Amino acid sequence: MNDVLTIDDLVVGYGDRIVLDGVSLSVPAGGCVGLVGESGSGKSTLARTVIGLQKPRSGAIRVDDGGMDHPIQMVFQDPISSLNPHRSVIDVVAEPLTIRGEGTRQQRRETARELLARVGLDPERFADARPGTLSGGQAQRVAIARALVARPALLLCDEPVSSLDVSVQARVLNLLADLREEVGLSLLVISHDLAVVRMIADSVAVLCEGRIVESGDTERVISAPEHPYTRQLLEAAPRLPHLKLPHLKETR
């Protein structure tokens, strides 16, 4: 299978400090890879470098975009502040199409309405709402719809559920898992929480002080961690829900 994203021996630093030191990672087409590590391990730096906001010192990032214009879209930790508070939800979701001048206004709004429905938000109820009136889970669904409107090959999610209540976390993770299956999306999910990664990722890479210290099949890494740092992360994450909840619409 082709890899959508290949990161090869990436070195990134700020000033004289190296924060990613030879990181290699790949995401297969249609796959979901988790990247876990404590605060300060370099997770956000990796995300910023992949989307081009941070220049690497060395190494390579290859994206097999399958000819798409916007191969990677990002979903951020804090959904409310990532959405324009002055626009209606429908305009927020349609905005990437508006910027690219795709279709008529009517067509863009229709696409946005379809995507709202796809992420479990009733368009009748939510299209004209302002992002500030939404719950965290609803706002993250809007952010996911907005990311999908650009038809990306890869969704890069940086702590996508860590600002949400635990029950809402599971619903949003289920939505991402469903989208992966239905839209053929590939996912790179960054989290400090192994429980989050366990719910969604096939394989996991463990980042410690800028280096990948362990990687492999998620269940193997969780049931038989080889590196002391992975064991430490597991001890810090006592709740490891493994059940996939039925797909639930966001009502809160």
Ligand SMILES: Nc1ncnc2c1ncn2[C@@H]1O[C@H](COP(=O)(O)OP(=O)(O)OP(=O)(O)O)[C@@H](O)[C@H]1O
């Ligand atoms: N713009 C910057 N300038 C200088 N140092 C930075 C900058 N951004 C991050 N760092 C440092 O780089 C290291 C890695 O930070 P990064 O934010 O990538 O880690 P992280 O794993 O995402 O942590 P967190 O979850 O707390 O954001 C940290 O020590 C941080 O202080």
